[in-house]
Amino acid sequence: MLRIGTIGTGMIVSEFINACRENKEVEITxxxxxxxxxAKIFSLKNNLQVRMVDNFEEMLDYIDIIYIASPNGLHYQQAKYFLQQQKHVLLEKPAAFCQSEVIDLKNIALMNNVILMEAFKPIHLPEFQILKKTVDEIKPFLANFNWNKYSSRMKDVLNDEYPSVFDEILGRGSLYDALIYPVELAGALFGPIKEVKAMSHKLKNGVDINNIVLLRHQNNIFTSIVCSKATNGKSESEILSYDYTITFNNLTSIDNLVLHRREEDDEQQLTATSTNPNRMTYELNVFLDLINSNNFTEMERLLDLTINAIGALEAIDRNQNQQGEFIDEIK
Structure with a gap:
């Protein structure tokens, strides 16, 4: 049985622990x-009887895997430490703030013969497999992705307080905490991103809160994205071809997936035959399969999706910070 240690005490760690409880191959230690x-409060809340530590060295003899769900700005250094200690690493999104850091982590994992995977949930869901197959069949040229979700931390932000997700060092706001979802999903569906155009609204501390983005993929498909942590959006996302439109809700779970025909009043609901209410079970299963099969080829393929997405976020950040071109006022 593989022993897992966790970093973090947020809701996502509780969700991960519950996913582990459904898998006979692992135990939280x-x-x-x-x-x-x-840690004690979190342990009691989640009915855990495990070793609790406040330094990484104490974990090493008791784990084979580390699940990292700390603030975004800590991901790279923490993952690097455990990979160098020859521990498998499941790293919450975003894996890092820059492409070069993810490449470094990939190389360290390969050198130490351990598995590294970003915990990017959407691409491991059964619904994604259906969506990807349908996308390949209809040959789209345009997609509109909407990811607008009111942050539980907005009350702090409105009082000019910036918790970790909106901290310029630890979180970087909507750019890395939210925009990663539509950008990485677009890359997984339509292929590598080669060009970006972007604008953003920023908080007083210079961190993004709202983003408007246009991506051009290498195959010339366009993806437009509206992303916000300041409001709850209601619009569906859609993928368009000449004869078909695919619509769905919620980029993290791909709900209500529907295929529409252009010339007919015809809708086809696309659903997975069986799904688990805890959506983290799928990424955990993929991660464990990589470990058990020593499948470094698939590890590298998945990490290349992450690397392309993080590179796109870096390009978006540079592009939206450039001075825009202004049109003369119409007289």
Whole structure:
């Protein structure tokens, strides 16, 4: 049985722990938090009886895998440490803030013969497999992705307080915490991104809160994206070809997936035959399969999706910070 340690005490870690409980191949053995008191509260809340530590060294003898769900800005250094200690790493999105760091992590994983995977949930869902197959069949040329979700931290932001997700070092706001979803999903569906155009609204500390993005993929498909952590959106996402339109809700779970024909009043609901309510079980299963089969080829393929997405986010950041061209006022 593979032993798993966790970093973080947020809701996503609770969801991951529940996914582990459904899998007979793993057990949670260790929990890290900078505060042992916080770790004890989290352990009681999640009915865990595990070793609780406030430093990484104490974890090493008790784990084979580390699941990292710390603030975004800590991902690279923490993943690097555990990979160098020859531990498998499941790393929450975004894997890092720059492409070169993800490439470095990939090379360290290969050198140490351990598996590294970004926990990007959408591409491991049964619904994604149906969506990808349908996308390949209808040959789209344009997609509109909407990911607008009111942050639970907005009350702090409105008081000019910036918790980790909106911190310029630890989180970087909507750019890395939210935009990663539509950007990486677009790359997985339509192929590598080669060009970006972008604009953003920023908070007083210079961190993004709303983003408008246009992507051009290498195959010349366009993806337009509206992304916000300041509001709850209602619009569906859609993928368009000459004869068909695919619509769906919620980029993280791909709900209500429907295929529409252009010339007929015809809709086909596309659903997976069986799904697990805990959507993290799918990424966990993929990760464990990579470990058990030593499938470094598939590991590299998945990491290349991450690398392309992080590179696109870097390009978006540069593009939206450039001085725009202004049109003269019409007299």
């Amino acid at each position: 260790c929990l890290y938090s900078r505060s042992l008191d916080k």
